[in-house]
Amino acid sequence: MVRKIILGYLVFSIFSLKAICQEDSVYLYNGQILIGEVQRVNLGELTIDDLDMKMTSVKLYKIKILKIFHSFKIETIDRKLLYGRMQTLDKQGWVDIFPDTGRAVFSIPITNLFYMVSLEKNFFKRLTGNLSAGLSFTKSSNIGQVNLSASVMFATKSWAYQLSFSELGSIDSGRYTRDNESAQFFTSYDLSATWFLAGYLQYQRNLELSISRRYSEMFGGGNKLFIRKDWQLLGISGVSFSQEKSTEGIYSGLLVEVPFMLRFNYYHPRHPDLQISTSQTAYFSLSEAGRVRVDGSTNFSWQIIRYFYLTLTPYTNFDSKPPSLSASKFDYGIVFGITYKF
Secondary structure, eight states: OHHHHHHHHHHHHHHHHHHHHTSEEEEETTSOEEEEEEEEEETTEEEEEETTTEEEEEEGGGEEEEEEEEEEEEEETTSOEEEEEEEOOSSTTEEEEEETTOOOOEEEEGGGEEEEEEOOSOSGGGOEEEEEEEEEEETTTSSEEEEEEEEEEEEOSSEEEEEEEEEEEEEETTEEEEEEEEEEEEEEEESSSSEEEEEEEEEEEEGGGTEEEEEEEEEEEEEEEEEOSSEEEEEEEEEEEEEEEETTSOBOOOEEEEEEEEEEEEEEOSSSOEEEEEEEEEEEESSSTTOEEEEEEEEEEEEEETTEEEEEEEEEEEESSOSSTTSOSEEEEEEEEEEEEO
């Protein structure tokens, strides 16, 4: 009987030890060890679901040894695209990548990891995003407004998806007015480490430019123009189709435009924790001679505590030929808010 108990304990211990050994491990230079499941790497930070501290983010430059046992999509700052697992073998601060294709092991400094997303089948583990609320000032109302916004991202081996929404609203005489709204579903497909196909579906509302609603679709492609340790610049272009309804009830019919978009992301990994992102798009109309539109938004965020950030977001909108002759051609605003990132 005693022999069976001892044998059962040994078997349980072996399987428990094996399960623990298969957990991802992150060793920091300060001696701390995080054990759990690595979720992602993005803009200089690694996120791990730690067994004790739950979801935790750590700066890449603080990592001494990294061991990951499940497969990831891996992008590096020197524009390499790999799929596989990784671990530190001989050199601290470096990681050896073992491609799923069985090709030769590829070694890079841990700080050269630019973007990583898990290839596990669990849907929710691939989600990232943010929720934000705050106050804003806009040219259209000349008063303070309430702002709500959200963004959710999901990625697979070749596809990336982003769903975003924002609204600026004001209350006047007990009546709530939706002054400025935007919703977009953006998707991209990797052709190589630098080139990708891109497209989006978009809804817009801007009372200052006399736009009651605008629906748009864009199809095209883009290039990762620059990728560095702490920033990246993307260029996107193609052809877009839209339909507008003015605040006076006038329908535009089908409008065809050529958009040129620049997306920039910057991350300052050391104190203070600062992130800057901007998207600037110019639309040149093929349906209305001389019409040019420009949409731009820039986001500055400072980490307050763990997942919460103080954000400042100035934006601009320009239309050389708005639907209404009496409408303004230019709108701007500044949004102050608190953002929760997950």
